[in-house]
Amino acid sequence: MDAKLMDAIADEIVRRLRMKTPPADAPIPPPRLETEDITTARIRSIPLVDEPEDREALERMMRRTTARIGVGRAGARLKTRTMLTLRADHAQARDAVFADVSQAVLDELGLFTVETMCGDKNTYITRPDLGRRLSPEAVTTLQARCRHEPDVQIYAADGLSSTAIEANLPKILPVLMESLERMGVSVGTPFFLKYGRVGSQEHVAETLGAKVVCVLIGERPGLATAESMSAYIAYNAYVGMPESRRTVVSNIHRNGTAAVEAGAYIADVIQLILKQKVSGIDLVK
Numbered sequence: 001m002d003a004k005l006m007d008a009i010a011d012e013i014v015r016r017l018r019m020k021t022p023p024a025d026a027p028i029p030p031p032r033l034e035t036e037d038i039t040t041a042r043i044r045s046i047p048l049v050d051e052p053e054d055r056e057a058l059e060r061m062m063r064r065t066t067a068r069i070g071v072g073r074a075g076a077r078l079k080t081r082t083m084l085t086l087r088a089d090h091a092q093a094r095d096a097v098f099a100d101v102s103q104a105v106l107d108e109l110g111l112f113t114v115e116t117m118c119g120d121k122n123t124y125i126t127r128p129d130l131g132r133r134l135s136p137e138a139v140t141t142l143q144a145r146c147r148h149e150p151d152v153q154i155y156a157a158d159g160l161s162s163t164a165i166e167a168n169l170p171k172i173l174p175v176l177m178e179s180l181e182r183m184g185v186s187v188g189t190p191f192f193l194k195y196g197r198v199g200s201q202e203h204v205a206e207t208l209g210a211k212v213v214c215v216l217i218g219e220r221p222g223l224a225t226a227e228s229m230s231a232y233i234a235y236n237a238y239v240g241m242p243e244s245r246r247t248v249v250s251n252i253h254r255n256g257t258a259a260v261e262a263g264a265y266i267a268d269v270i271q272l273i274l275k276q277k278v279s280g281i282d283l284v285k
Helices: 003-020 055-064 080-098 103-109 121-126 136-145 162-182 200-208 259-276
Strands: 113-115 152-157 191-194 212-218 229-235 246-252
Touching: 080 162, 103 162, 113 136, 136 191, 136 200, 152 162, 152 200, 162 212, 162 229, 162 246, 162 259, 200 212, 200 229, 212 259, 229 259, 246 259
Parallel strands: 113 191, 152 191, 152 212
Antiparallel strands: 212 229, 229 246
């Protein structure tokens, strides 16, 4: 091939490429489906089943559940979008465990922070026992800054999902506090416990002498949601008490029990616990 022919081919390729290039002032087209966030509810609700018999019914079911239905297949394998969604959900779950709760959220709610004996996230994950004990500095701080011997002591702990705290605490805490105050219940000074486990409520109860202790804690995230919070409530808690003495309100998140609704319900449960002076399996609803 001579040089002239090669130059001609190159010129033709450049000409065709220029024809496909939009002008600088051309409007930007809307993003294609593949470039949108695949974790959004809209994208998740689009069935991947080829030619479903009743597409409308399938879409309706997909909007009402976080279960992975209507994902279709490519031969014997999952489709690419399904695999990418699984990986994205797994990444969100990991972030929920290892991230810290935003200080801005705590400042907004007026919560001060104390820590357990863990000291860092890796210790928290590998030593659950240390997450149940307050650090000496935390004990001193709580004794100095919190109300002693209240009817109810409420506090938040990051648990295994900081994302759950950020998503739900600003909505649930004000409702819970206001509901208890309207009931005439004395409420202690709320605070935030970093690296806290459920069992930390026993040490908190002994430190402050509260009749009832309620901890709002982030639950271990799954592939359905990383924002699930639970409230664990105990009457006359003490270090080493059996798990059966705890009352729990779980699945507090946007696709479960709404945070505002949960706050009002927890207040009713606490009122019942104070009336019966028991919690856990001994509580009669």
